[in-house]
Amino acid sequence: MTSTTLFWAPFAARAALGFAAASIGILALAPHAEAQSISPTVTSQNKAAVEGKFDAWKAGTGNPFELLADEASWTIEGNSVASKTYPTKEDFLSDVIRPFNARMSIGIKPTVKSITADADRVVIHFDAAGTARDGKPYVNTYAWFFQMKNGRVIRAAAFFDAIAFNDLWARVTPAG
Structure with missing residues (x-):
């Protein structure tokens, strides 16, 4: 790995975690599955x-x-x-x-x-x-x-x- 890759790796990992958390939040705000049916x-x-x-x-x-x-x-x-x-x-x-x-x-x-x-x-x-x-x-x-x-x-x-x-x-x- 290059030094640039090593520098960005922690940020990329945090971004991936942030995206996952945001996705969970969006799902929590979405109508309940029972409501959709x-x-x-x-x-x-x-x-x-x-x-x-x-x-x-x-x-x-x-x-x-x-x-x-x-x-x-x-x-x-x-x-x-x-x-x-x-x-x-x-x-x-x-x-x-x-x-x-x-x-x-x-x-x-x-x-x-x-x-x-x-x-x-x-x-x-x-x-x-x-x-x-x-x-x-x-x-x-x-x-x-x-x-x-x-x-x-x-x-x-x-x-x-x-x-x-x-x-x-x-x-x-x-x-x-």
């Missing part, structure tokens, strides 16, 4: 189920939380006062949704911008507006990412404007 019918059923619950929410006859499996985890991303992972449906409802609704005199209604489905994944982008108990409007934009199984949400991640949420949470005391 889900039929287009399941994709459309998942989307229709979510659309139906959002329509019911807007009409005041239901809500998307009805889709949550009992063991569903819900993660609020970012830096709001409620940001963390709630390990079950009941944890999420009792710690976030019921106290949120108790701060509202007119509950929020969604205006869906888009619902996109791919296999067991459904993404909902929507605006929501309502009136807090202090008479001030609450307006926010949300992006929810659902993973579904057998027509139920088993994992969710939510993104929204934490400033608007935190303001409501601090400003308005929940109704008793």
